[in-house]
Amino acid sequence: MVALRDLKAEPHAVVTKPSTSQILRFLVDGHHAKRVVVANVPSALRPLVADGLRGLSVQFLEEVPSKDVVKACADADVGVTWAEFAIADDGAVVEVAHDDSARLAASLPIVHVVLLPTERLVQDIGEGMAAAGQLLRSSEPGHRPTITFISGPSRTGDIELRLLYGVHGPHSLHVMLLDWYPGR
């Protein structure tokens, strides 16, 4: 949690299953968001997400025609995606994408909410790198995922060496740590 804050990402502990929807709603409302895209979230969790976003314009990208995906993401205020695992020491969350809708949803909207199962935290960057390498090696040629380590919101040091957030990618990154997942 501390590591995430160091990176200017905002961690949120989600202890129980029902609170997942409530916390998601709270975050999205905090940004006055109207349109939300969701991608790469395990199907078991989709009803919870849908529940939290009731009343807003929500698109699950798996159900959107491919040619409309980029536009849907560009028009959205918030993108909700899934992290395969994360690195406790450094606060980097790791996205594993077999489909680019996940990457588009995570990088076009100004706010990115990422769901992360707390049990999938690895300790340090060495372990994280090894896990990513394992994923790549075990995939077949032509079916390799695109893996991205995300350390905080989009950032630049290009103006007078000051750190500024949200140039091209999201300027806010919320990490929902799902303590309860996968549950019994």
Added chain:
Amino acid sequence: MERGRANRAATIQQTGLDLPAFRDRVRSIKETAAQDPSIADAFAEAVRANGGRVFFAATARDGVRYVLDICRANGAEFLVKSKSLTSEEIEMNQGLAAEGIRAIETDLGELLCQVAGEKPSHLVFPAIHMTSDRIARMLTQAYGEAIAPEPSSILSAVRARLRPQFLAATVGVTGANIGIAETGSIVVETNEGNGRLVTSVPRVHIALIGLEKIVRRWEDAADLVRGHAISATGQRMTVYVSLISQRQSVAGDPMGREFHVIILDNGRTRMRADPVFREALNCIRCGACMNVCPTYGVTGGHVFGHIYPGPIGIPWTANVHGLEDAGFAHLCVSCGLCHEICPVDIDIPWMIAKVKEQDVDAHGQPIAERFFMASEAFAKIASLTAPFANGFLSHPAVRVAMEKTLGVDRRRTLPSFAGRTLRQRLRLRTPGSGHLGRVAFFPDLYAEYNNPNLGLKAIEILERLGYSVRVPDVQWSGMPYVSYGRLEKASKLAARNLRVLGRLVEEGYAIVSTEPTAVYMLRKVYPKLVVGDLAEKVAARSHGLFEFIEPRLSALQATPAREIDGFVGFHIPCHDRALSSGIPAMHFLERAGYRVRPVETGTCCGIAGTFGMKEGWLGYELSMAVGEKLFEQFRASGCELIATESSVCSLQLRDGLSREILHPLDMIHFDSSRPSSS
């Protein structure tokens, strides 16, 4: 620039990394990749197995041509790109523009340079030279809408402006920080997220990678990723580290997406074959060397660079763009700091000396440099004719004439010469018996011709401690030959000195000098100039005076020669940063009862040997500009005395501060009632 430096120190501490071990690992990874051509072939094969296409570009032109062909085949009139120095190396934007295709920079710093029509001035912070006021004015003009000079307004203006271009682009171009042969993957690191968009929105992704950046295994890449973040901005990881092996479908539909990898040679194979320049292929482009380089810090990348800026930019430019574009090599003052800081331990100064040599061979040598390379001959004559020479050399009219004819800046205080040299004065002395061992004292020019008292004092201390001391028949250490690209003269001189010193080392002598530059030459440069056992043996036995006597300081009954209430501000000479960082000299003063504090900017005082004595901008003026920050720190420090070991640094500090600068040996007395421990 300061931020790069400060953050790195903090991050290294946080990670608790064993830096030397880490350095060795990164180095061995890069050396394999840069030197084993089969790695690139394996990489190409793996990319193809993932469904991508690979093109080996022998030259810059070939690379640009390929990008052009892909754009044409896809009907693209423009492309979006994220920061890639390799694309700048091949001057892709210009090449495409000539054929009517626009390359849109999306990295903020690069974009600002593109709008300003300038080239980037730093590897990691390309727009480091622009203020937010200037940026806002520039963008207001370029975009035709008012933009406030606040970073947040600038960011949202850029974001809003670039968004439609991202969405409309068919082709995206990125560089690649690393290529991994085992899985055919590339690593793309960006902080701003533009790399994510360039590689996900357009239908076609072209990645451009230098041959030397390909490694065999994922574990190798992991080490490089960590090394990169630590040295570049000092944050632990770049915000987005993407591992891309192929294109992905979008919501289940492959959509005809393409992935192309261009592997660029452009002189790299030639570099690989060159025993000196192959080192440059180990660079991980972290930017640390430019953060520390004194003259780069003042001039910036527009002057100190062509397309590749800064210290490492010199050998790269000379090799990929040619000697004609590498003239900025002469801005290097041979302080050696870039080598010290490089996380891959690349001997950049040595490569720079080679570039200078080639350049001087091709274009001739400025007169001032020839003069300083003759310093020893000059010193001999001057001391024969002192005090006449001193009066003569300090006469304003003479200095004007020297400036005109020799290029020696008239504003620079030159050291005066002693009538009797160290060796002459020692003739009357009989060396002590020396129960502790034997020492050959290497005076270099200063302790021989300018300040023999210093040499005598050093010898006296050594004798008190129980060493027998002699001054061997050596010449000067010859640093200016290296600084000014006369390596063959430098090697000759080194070989001669090594013959003398080698014999002494065989007889059990240790070599000791009061001049940090001389020790630096003996330890770090001679082994490069004269390859072989002899130089290594001498290097292993060469020491700075204070480092040498440090273990026996307690036996020395030294008291302060000056009564002060305050503290001594200590300046660490650059060449000593590669050796002992001034620590033994500071201990020496502390032991005698002084309070000592280093006063430092982490970089050079500016004089850099004889560089700052040369007339004009490429000499005195640049050297004073470099020194200004250090002078300010000394003024602000409130120190009562100023000390340094280096004879040339002390000239610079005197000229910059108009204060007395002392050598540590000038600051102590010995208790004569207890002559020595023996």
